Amino acid sequence: MPATNDKLTLALRSRCNADGGFGPYSDRSSTTESTAWAALALGMEGESEPAESAIDWLLQHQLPSGAWPHSEAAPEASWMTSPALLSLSKVPAARDAVIRGSRWLLSQRGQSFPFVTRLYYRLWPEKVQVRLDADLRAWAWTAGAFSWCEPTSMAMLSLRSVEQQLLPRSMRSRHLEGERLLLDRMCEGGGWNYGNSWVLGENLWPYPDTTALALLALSARRDEPRVAESLDALTRMLDTHESSLSLSLGVICLEAFAIDAMSYRDRLDALWNEEGFDTTTRAMALSLFALRQDENPFRPSQTND
Amino acid sequence: MTDRRAFVRTVAGATAASMLPGCKQQEPEGPLWEASAAVRSPRSSVAVLSGSYDGELEDVIRRGIELMGLDVRGLRVVLKPNFVEFDPDGVINTHPAVVHGTIEALRGLGAGEVVVAEGAGHRRDNEYLLRETGIGYALRDTRTQFIDLNHDTVHRTVLKGSYTPLGSLYLPATILGADLLISLPKLKTHHWAGVTLSMKNMFGIVPGSHYGWPKNVLHWAGIKESILDINATLTPLRRFAIVDAIVGMEGNGPIQGEARTVGALIFGADPVAVDATGCRLMHIDPSRIDYVAEAGRFLGNLELDRIDQRGEAIDDLAQDFSVIGNFASVKQAAEVTGS
Numbered sequence: 001m002p003a004t005n006d007k008l009t010l011a012l013r014s015r016c017n018a019d020g021g022f023g024p025y026s027d028r029s030s031t032t033e034s035t036a037w038a039a040l041a042l043g044m045e046g047e048s049e050p051a052e053s054a055i056d057w058l059l060q061h062q063l064p065s066g067a068w069p070h071s072e073a074a075p076e077a078s079w080m081t082s083p084a085l086l087s088l089s090k091v092p093a094a095r096d097a098v099i100r101g102s103r104w105l106l107s108q109r110g111q112s113f114p115f116v117t118r119l120y121y122r123l124w125p126e127k128v129q130v131r132l133d134a135d136l137r138a139w140a141w142t143a144g145a146f147s148w149c150e151p152t153s154m155a156m157l158s159l160r161s162v163e164q165q166l167l168p169r170s171m172r173s174r175h176l177e178g179e180r181l182l183l184d185r186m187c188e189g190g191g192w193n194y195g196n197s198w199v200l201g202e203n204l205w206p207y208p209d210t211t212a213l214a215l216l217a218l219s220a221r222r223d224e225p226r227v228a229e230s231l232d233a234l235t236r237m238l239d240t241h242e243s244s245l246s247l248s249l250g251v252i253c254l255e256a257f258a259i260d261a262m263s264y265r266d267r268l269d270a271l272w273n274e275e276g277f278d279t280t281t282r283a284m285a286l287s288l289f290a291l292r293q294d295e296n297p298f299r300p301s302q303t304n305d
Numbered sequence: 306m307t308d309r310r311a312f313v314r315t316v317a318g319a320t321a322a323s324m325l326p327g328c329k330q331q332e333p334e335g336p337l338w339e340a341s342a343a344v345r346s347p348r349s350s351v352a353v354l355s356g357s358y359d360g361e362l363e364d365v366i367r368r369g370i371e372l373m374g375l376d377v378r379g380l381r382v383v384l385k386p387n388f389v390e391f392d393p394d395g396v397i398n399t400h401p402a403v404v405h406g407t408i409e410a411l412r413g414l415g416a417g418e419v420v421v422a423e424g425a426g427h428r429r430d431n432e433y434l435l436r437e438t439g440i441g442y443a444l445r446d447t448r449t450q451f452i453d454l455n456h457d458t459v460h461r462t463v464l465k466g467s468y469t470p471l472g473s474l475y476l477p478a479t480i481l482g483a484d485l486l487i488s489l490p491k492l493k494t495h496h497w498a499g500v501t502l503s504m505k506n507m508f509g510i511v512p513g514s515h516y517g518w519p520k521n522v523l524h525w526a527g528i529k530e531s532i533l534d535i536n537a538t539l540t541p542l543r544r545f546a547i548v549d550a551i552v553g554m555e556g557n558g559p560i561q562g563e564a565r566t567v568g569a570l571i572f573g574a575d576p577v578a579v580d581a582t583g584c585r586l587m588h589i590d591p592s593r594i595d596y597v598a599e600a601g602r603f604l605g606n607l608e609l610d611r612i613d614q615r616g617e618a619i620d621d622l623a624q625d626f627s628v629i630g631n632f633a634s635v636k637q638a639a640e641v642t643g644s
Contacts, residue, residue: 024456024514031456031514070515073459074475079517111525141517145525148517150429194427194518200496200629202561205392209430243433277441279432280456 001265001291004272008291009045012038012284020053021061024280030057032068032080034281036087040297041285043090055091058084066100079141081105082154086297089161102162105155106170110140110147131198138174138181148195149185152178153213157298160217179221182214186226190233206230208237208246212253216298219256231257238264244271245283248290256296265290336603342465342537343603349575350374351582352615353622356551356570362406366547367413369572372615375545378415380484383452384408387490387506389426389559391437396552396564399491401439403549403570407489408447422479424454424509426519427560431455452479455513466537468530468599471522475515476538486539488546488576492553492583494562497528499594499632500587501559502580503546504604507535529596536576536604546579547572550586555626569622577605578612585609585619587626590637 015022015038021030022038039054062068067077068084085101088094112118113134120127121134138152156178159171187197191206192214198204211234221227231254238250247268254261268290289295336343352372356365370377384407386399404421411419421444425434431453435441444451457477464473480486490506498505508520508531516522523531548571554562567586573579577600581591591597591607601607628635 025453028456029458033514071459074461074515078515140521142515142522145517145521148519148521150518200557202557204560207428207430241430241433242436243430245430246433275445277432277435278451278453280453283432 001269004269005045005288005291008272008284008288009042009047012041012281012288013047013050015281015284016050016053019057021057022054022281024282025278029071029073031071032058032061032078033070033083036080036083037282037285039087040090041288044292044295044297045288055088055094058088059094059097062097062101066097066102066104068101077104077143079139079151079154082139082151082158085158086154086161089158089163095166098162099166102159102167105139105159106168106174108139108143108155109137110152111144112137112146129200130196132196133181133184136177136181136184138178146195147181149182149192149210149214150194152181153210153217156217157213160300161298179218182218183224183226186214186230187233190226190229190231191237192230206233206237208234208241209249211237212246212249215253216256222257231259235259242267242271243283244268244276244279244287247271248283248286251290252286252296252298255294256298265293337466337468337533338537338603339465342540344540345577345601345603345605346575348611348613349573349578349606350613350615351571351573351575351578353582353586353619354570354572354616355568355622357568358400358402358551362402362570363409363413365570366403366406367410369547369570369616370410370414370545373545373572373574375574377411377485379417381418381482382411382416382420382485382487383479383483384411384419384421384487384489385480385506385509386421386423386440387501387509388423388434388438388440389509390428391434392560393437395560395562396554397491397493397560398438398440399489399549400551401443403489403547403551404440405443405447407487407547408443408449412447417484420450420452420479422452422454422457422477422510424457424477424511424513426509426513429455429513429518452477454479454510455518457512459512459515462538464534464538465540466530466534468533469523469526471526471531471534474535474538475512477510477512480510480539481542483542485543485545488544490546490548491559492548492550492567492571492586493558494555494587494589494626494628494632495559496557496629496631498532498596499628499635500580500584500589500597502548502583503576504532504536504580504596504600507532507539511535529599532596533599533604536600540604544576545572545574546576548579548583550583553587553624553626555587555624555628557629563627565624565626567622567624569617572616575605577601577607581607582612582614582619585637586623588623588637589626589628589635593635593637
């Protein structure tokens, strides 16, 4: 596996743009998400020069509100604040940026239905088109939209990575509401997709990548039966999913729950050594973590343990 | 045809208790599209040709393109299939044989460059989708580049419609820079929109890295309204559509419906005429699909007597697709097409 890591590190380094940031694919403009993941993975691999350039890119692109934009082409505050925080929470010199970013993220809440619709959901749950607790609000992809699983999981994980004494007391209640939302959106039989488990009378199926992220966000709830059920669902999904994103997040998640993931790591290694399909910088970075045993980019900082 | 006021009333009523808050509740004054987006011509042409996945699709597709008089020589062509999700037991996505056959046909006809581009709406894991849908192998076999529209370079683009309150959207440079954009959808019913064909397929160009998975901002702005705004905005582009109606999806589409064989491909440059023909192949009245009907007011032709039908007769191929209860009223009696 070291050989695969070397190869992957080289490939990841090659995605560094002239501005120091990283794009989601080769020859794509730098985005906050790709740069954040590249900084984390290259830092872990000891590639200090590109990692530092990525961190500089992140620090230079933080908005006055504390949020991070998608990219220079799309300068509005975005959900990519979560991966930026996750990355910079490991950088002592970025402490002020992390505090401002965390406060912005805590100020964000997904939109809810209008009151009349929420009332309808409460009074006639058997008649609704989408089965969910319409009162729960966690994190959305974009301002003014509904709460979904991945932005909620990523917000919870990134806020958890920040030293907790730096965060306001509202962190606790937001985290709890995020947990409730994730548990509410779980698919029948365990696991998560983007965030709809049941639509128009039909169950929808879970995905391994979103399941792994949700489980990592729920890792403090190990005794929750739905977490155990979803861990089983994750291993079933990983048995049939051949993709670097799913396998890498799956390995990181299973090991965070102290479950042996060696067979999935071996498959991930094999995947990177065959003719595969082009994949994102994020998937490359997560693969670097997954290929090294017990490396977890989502692990809370030491002071939170 | 549905008039504008009826369209607004229908949409506002149908979405009151659904996932689509934010639809227009007031009757607007004047057209909801820019003058430059009013591209409906006096007549349109559509071809329907028989085909099967294990047949010589390249030849069929080449014939369809030639029947429509589409000259692709030297053009940079962007193919936009639909692979929103994957279910091993389902027929959700454009079949890889259609993607493969279209690439080969275009190259045979002298296209300068052909790329395939999609921004999957539910899953972020494109690598998985390319592998499992088989489309990745079609691209590898034809040595064709894939562009992940969820992560493409974008330009903020002012919308040429005001059905939604969005005003503008970030849209991918790959799409905006195409010489020819070919929508390559699957023929499916859709549980929120009624049908999903060449116009609804354009949801996939909206980048997930900006708007999320699902592209929820479009749902809040109104699915039907967003279809109209996006398609109005694409009017400066040269467009074409090839619908995979070899095996379609009926019932609870676009994800959980059942397979229904039609055995056809639909070709045309007018997205409204193509979608109206797709509806008729499903025994669905296009004038009762509100966004198709509304698009028929400015984007293209909906009515049979304004469409020159080539190839096979619709009535010879049409199948009685089932729809979910909300859309029972869109069904049309068999053999009304007069084709």
